[in-house]
Amino acid sequence: MKKISLVIPVYNEEKNIPLITEALEGVFKNLSYEWEIIFVNDGSKDESLNVLQKLSQKKKYIKVLDFSRNFGKEVATSAGCHYAWGDAVITMDADLQHPPESIPQFLSLWESGAEVVYTVRKETQGVGWFKKFSSGLFYWIFNRISDTKSESGTTDFRLMDKKVIEAFRNLPERERMFRGLIDWMGFRRERLEFVAGERKNGVAQYSYGKLLRLALNSFTSFSLFPLRLAGYLGILITIISGSLLFIMLLTRFLDAQVFTPLAIVAVSTMFLIGIVLMCLGLIALYIARIHTEVSGRPLYIIRESLNVAKKK
DSSP states (O other), X not given: OOEEEEXXXXXXXXXXXXHHHHHHHHHHTTSOOEEEEEEEEOSXXXXXXXXXXXXXXXXXXEEEEEESXXXXXXXXXXXXXXXXXXXXXXXXXXXXXXXGGGHHHHHHHHXXXXXXXXXXXXXXXXXXXXXXXXXXXXXXXXXXXXSSOOOTTEXXXXXXXXXXXXXXXXXXXXXXXXXXXXXXXXXXXXEEEEEEOOOSSSOOSOOHHHHXXXXXXXXXXXXXXXXXXXXXXXXXXXXXXXXXXXXXXXXXXXXXXXXXXXHHHHHHHHHHHHHHHHHHHHHHHHHHHHHHHHXXXXXXXXXXXXXXXXXX
């Protein structure tokens, strides 16, 4: 019997954990698979860990990884995949916005030969226009500056074959975008659409600040365009500065007091300083990534594990 591992990162989801567990039980009782749920407690501040501990004592298929602190959703999802022993791994959120009833479709496509089954949101209930707009803008920019293409509306709700997970374990980067790494690896892929419902309990833990940080990490991980942008800006500055200098000399030659030399110099200097600082900021992003990667710290620290087999 083939085994399916479900990886679910958890951050302050005490009320949703029993609901997602019950929903998954309802799905798998009608399927001929062995299965397990790997909950990764990402430094929750509520009673999530206590709920997980009680569930793991009653149900041996529930496994728990408890982080020593909050390392972030991307790292938590990666950790669950590192400890998953299934023939296929399904990653999903704990808030029930990723519908468990789609899992049989995942498995059908997987059995038909797909090595990655990814999902695209047709609609997200209860989400404002700004979040939808910013998500679409992110994918529009990402697909134009990166060699790795990612469809707009894709999510971490996806199935990956064992061979994909084995390849994923060899990826060393610390600042990561999980779905971007899976897209980068390739493999045979199939697409599923779904409607994301509203959260059952609590509030979304991914703030706009975290989303912005994820976007910046994604741009610098999968594209060198920001570095090239500094060079392009240098060319643009040269053209603009040369044009200003030409106009300045021309007005002096014609004795037309349109611009005073001091005003032109002051504005040009401020403009150049702003562009230089922006270019240094772009370069600093990449230097910071290099520092993070070469520091050699572990991707995460596990404080406690329950029902979990030794890491591969």
